[in-house]
Amino acid sequence: MITIREVSKSFGTTQALSGVSLEIPRGELFVLIGPDGAGKSTLFRLLVTLLLPDGGGITVKGIDVVKDFRKIRRIMGYMPGTFSLYPDLTVEENLQFYARIFGTSVQENYDLIREVYEQIAPFADRPAGKLSGGMKQKLALSCALIHRPEVLVLDEPTTGVDAASRTEFWGMLKRIQQEGITILVSTAYMDEAARGDRAGFLFNGHLLHSGTPEEIRRIYPYPLYACRSEDNYRLLETLRRDPSTAAAMLYGKTIHYSPRTKEQPVEELMTQLEASGRYGRIRYEPIPPTLEDSFAYLSTGRD
Amino acid sequence: MTDGEEIRQEENIVVEVQDLTKRFGHFTAVKEVSFDIFRGEVFGLLGANGAGKTTMIKMLCGLSHPTEGRARVAGYDVVHHPERVKRSIGYMSQRFSLYEDLTVMENVEFFGGIYGMKREELKKAGAAMVRRLGLEEIKGRLIRTLPTGWKQRIAFSVAILHRPELVFLDEPTSGVDPVTRRRFWEMILATAREGYTILVTTHYMDEAEYCDRVAVMAEGEVIALDSPEQLQETHGVTSMEELFWKLTRGESMITNRDKR
Numbered sequence: 310m311i312t313i314r315e316v317s318k319s320f321g322t323t324q325a326l327s328g329v330s331l332e333i334p335r336g337e338l339f340v341l342i343g344p345d346g347a348g349k350s351t352l353f354r355l356l357v358t359l360l361l362p363d364g365g366g367i368t369v370k371g372i373d374v375v376k377d378f379r380k381i382r383r384i385m386g387y388m389p390g391t392f393s394l395y396p397d398l399t400v401e402e403n404l405q406f407y408a409r410i411f412g413t414s415v416q417e418n419y420d421l422i423r424e425v426y427e428q429i430a431p432f433a434d435r436p437a438g439k440l441s442g443g444m445k446q447k448l449a450l451s452c453a454l455i456h457r458p459e460v461l462v463l464d465e466p467t468t469g470v471d472a473a474s475r476t477e478f479w480g481m482l483k484r485i486q487q488e489g490i491t492i493l494v495s496t497a498y499m500d501e502a503a504r505g506d507r508a509g510f511l512f513n514g515h516l517l518h519s520g521t522p523e524e525i526r527r528i529y530p531y532p533l534y535a536c537r538s539e540d541n542y543r544l545l546e547t548l549r550r551d552p553s554t555a556a557a558m559l560y561g562k563t564i565h566y567s568p569r570t571k572e573q574p575v576e577e578l579m580t581q582l583e584a585s586g587r588y589g590r591i592r593y594e595p596i597p598p599t600l601e602d603s604f605a606y607l608s609t610g611r612d
Numbered sequence: 613m614t615d616g617e618e619i620r621q622e623e624n625i626v627v628e629v630q631d632l633t634k635r636f637g638h639f640t641a642v643k644e645v646s647f648d649i650f651r652g653e654v655f656g657l658l659g660a661n662g663a664g665k666t667t668m669i670k671m672l673c674g675l676s677h678p679t680e681g682r683a684r685v686a687g688y689d690v691v692h693h694p695e696r697v698k699r700s701i702g703y704m705s706q707r708f709s710l711y712e713d714l715t716v717m718e719n720v721e722f723f724g725g726i727y728g729m730k731r732e733e734l735k736k737a738g739a740a741m742v743r744r745l746g747l748e749e750i751k752g753r754l755i756r757t758l759p760t761g762w763k764q765r766i767a768f769s770v771a772i773l774h775r776p777e778l779v780f781l782d783e784p785t786s787g788v789d790p791v792t793r794r795r796f797w798e799m800i801l802a803t804a805r806e807g808y809t810i811l812v813t814t815h816y817m818d819e820a821e822y823c824d825r826v827a828v829m830a831e832g833e834v835i836a837l838d839s840p841e842q843l844q845e846t847h848g849v850t851s852m853e854e855l856f857w858k859l860t861r862g863e864s865m866i867t868n869r870d871k872r
Contacts, residue, residue, distance in 0.1 A: 344760065345787035443661060468786070471660040472817045472853055473860045497787040500818060500853070512789065542801055558794045559801070561821025562841070601818075605790040 310335040310491050311356070311460065315365035318351055325351040327514045328365070333493065338486045341495040342502045342604070343511035349495040350390055352511070353464050356493070357387040369460060383411070386458030386490075388449050390465045396438025400429055400448055403437050404455060411456030421488060422451045425481060443474060454485070461485065463494045467501065479504045502600045510604050517607040522600060529598035529606055531555045531567035534575060538564075539589025547582065558605065565602060566593070624651045626777050626809040627672065631681035634667050634832075641667040643832040644681065649778075654800065654810045656820045656840075659829035660860045665813055668829070669780060672811075674698050686777035699728055702771035705782035709767035712756035716747060716766055719755060720773065727774040734773075741769045761792040765799060772808060779803070781812040785819065797822050817852040826852075828859050835859055 311333040318326045326348045333339050343349050354360040356367055358378035367374045374381050394403045404426070408415045419426075429447050432440065437448060446466060453461060463482075467475045479501070486492055494505065502508040502522065509519035518528060538544045545564050548557040555567040568575055575593070583591045627649035634642040642664045649655045659665045670676035672685055674694030683690045686700035710719045717738065724734040742751055745765055755763060764784070772779055781800070785793045801822065804810050812823065820826050821840050828836040828843075836843055836859055840852055849855045857863075 344789035344792070346760070347789075441662065469661075469783075469815065471663075471815055471860075472856045473660055475815075476853075476857060498816065499790055500816065542798075542805065545798070558791075559798050559822070560794065561818060601790045605794065608789050608791055 310337070310370060311493075312368045313352075313356070313365075314367070316352070316355060316362050316367060317364040318348075318355060318360065318362055324514050326355075326362075329511075329514075329516045330365075331509060331516060331519060333491065335491055336486065336489060337507065338482060338492045338505040339494070340502055340505035340508040341493060341511060342497075342499060342508050343495070344497055346513075347511040348514040349497075349511055350464050353387070353462050353493065353495060357385050357462055358382060383456075384459040386453035386456065386461045388453040388461075388463045388466060390468070390495075392445050392449065394437045394445070394449055394452060397436055399434050399436055400440070401433040403448060404451055407452040408455045413456050415455065418455055418457045421457055421485070422454050424484065425454070426451045442469065446470070446478075450481075459491060461490050461492045463492070465495050465497065467496055467498060475501070499601045499604060502604070508600070510607060512608050518603075525600050525603045526598050529603045531569065532571050532573075532575075533596055533598050533602060534566045534568075534593045535560070535563040535596045536566050536579070536591060536593040537562060538591045540587070544582070544588045544591065547588075551578070553578075556606070556609075560599075560601075565596075625649070626651050626653075626686060627655075627811070628684040629672075629681075630683070632668075632671065632678050632683050633680040634664075634671060634676065635679045640832050642671070642678075645829075645832075645834050646681075647827060647834060647837055649809060649811065651809055652804055652807050653825065654804050654812065654823045656823035656826040657811060657813045657829065658817075658820055658826055658856060659813075663829040663860075664832040665829055667832075669782070669811075669813070672697075672778075673701060673703070673780070699774070700777045702727075702774065702776035702779040703782070704767050704771040704780070704784055706784060706786045706788070710755045710763060710770065713754060715754055716751045716758075719766070719770060723770045724773050727776075729774050737773050737775075741773065745769060760788060761795060764788065764792060764796050768796070768799060768803075772803065776808075778809050778811060781810060783814055784812065785814070785816065817856055820852045828856065830860050 313331040316329045358374050358381050372380050425447050429444050510517045555569045557566045625648045630646050632645045674690045674697035685697045688696040720738045827834045
């Protein structure tokens with residue numbers, strides 16, 4: 310459905326994207342993960358024809374985003390990261406406006422936006438600028454969907470949204486996906502990487518990895534243990550100083566600790582540390598890597 | 613409890629909130645909230661958008677007057693001594709922290725001045741910060757030329773430059789990469805060990821697990837308050853995310869998924 314090939318883009322001396330390549334099949338829900346400034350918005354804006362790439366190319370259904378941008382715009386729905394509807398138009402007027410510029414009507418595609426729009430319908434006469442953050446987001450999503458696009462591109466729709474509302478939002482996206490729409494969502498919340506079919510990790514303009522959540526977990530190359538002691542902070546410092554340690558990082562109330570090799574006698578090390586009496590009782594167990602462990606591994610030393 | 617212990621306990625209360633209420637017209641943003649935060653504690657304030665967290669924090673900063681009840685920060689009443697309260701707190705968020713077009717040291721001087729630090733005191737604190745973070749080589753660089761991780765560590769250090777009794781962290785790590793995020797939490801915890809008290813709001817449920825205790829707000833009330841482990845056990849869930857869902861949506865997450 311979408312082919313991104315060796316795409317680069319710079320702004321002045323800032324290299325926003327460097328040789329990004331990615332294939333997204335029809336009907337997929339793809340999550341683009343990356344910290345602020347990684348290049349997520351730039352990649353999306355190239356895709357929806359709002360920017361021109363310096364090098365490489367992008368096609369959607371075989372249509373080139375530069376040469377045939379008019380055709381592309383008809384099949385794409387785009388929700389930018391900042392609220393960009395008309396604040397002085399009412400909720401209903403905004404929706405009608407977007408339907409009309411795409412040569413359709415609200416009635417024609419209402420079934421597609423029903424679930425989202427019904428939540429803001431009681432405020433149909435309110436100017437869009439006077440809505441709460443959550444309602445603005447639902448209106449923007451309705452407007453991006455009203456022409457029944459084949460591809461929906463959402464730039465950080467969940468930033469600043471509480472955890473429960475985010476869960477609801479992803480549920481909504483899954484149902485939109487079931488209508489056969491290919492969806493790309495960007496986010497800076499690492500915990501959202503597992504919410505789609507596949508995720509790509511963008512860092513400093515490079516796509517470091519993409520794959521299913523399971524594939525991303527598997528790239529973590531070391532054994533991993535969750536350790537807990539009565540003085541985690543101290544234990545962390547000690548583990549870090551140990552030359553046999555590949556990685557040791559705090560993760561809530563536990564330390565995620567990786568020895569360099571599978572053969573290393575972790576039990577011996579922990580017993581020894583516990584016997585020193587400096588950390589109290591140490592509990593540890595092998596755990597599968599989280600997506601964030603993999604992302605941390607990929608980005609280490611690249612800042 | 614003996615008298616001595618009681619006194620010690622009192623001394624260790626940095627934030628004291630009692631029946632705190634804030635109404636805007638007919639709308640009650642914060643409703644009869646009570647809790648204490650103790651010295652050296654990392655205290656998390658969670659809640660859905662619109663649950664009353666921001667109003668709560670504004671009152672604790674001395675920026676908004678409570679309608680009823682009282683709150684004391686570092687021993688100062690937020691209504692009667694808002695200026696003292698402001699000097700007793702440090703503040704950092706991802707959106708508002710340092711001036712990008714000033715150098716590291718210019719930011720230090722600027723914020724130190726705002727926090728009312730005397731020249732000598734500021735010089736000392738600035739030098740100590742440079743030593744602690746190893747900033748000698750970059751102290752003359754503009755903030756915007758520094759990597760995110762550095763910016764964040766410097767922003768946090770600037771927020772505690774005047775040795776505040778309480779540090780507010782408002783979504784301090786939103787939009788940050790995973791390594792930087794964890795390093796930052798190490799710094800927060802190290803600071804708490806030195807006796808600083810931290811009040812943090814976040815939408816990252818996994819970050820709530822770094823906190824000693826967490827208060828969950830819904831519709832202006834604190835509906836749960838305990839350590840993350842205890843909260844999960846009490847409510848029969850295995851993650852903070854599930855807990856948050858259950859508390860704010862009033863049903864378990866699994867049932868909700870099944871429905872779909």
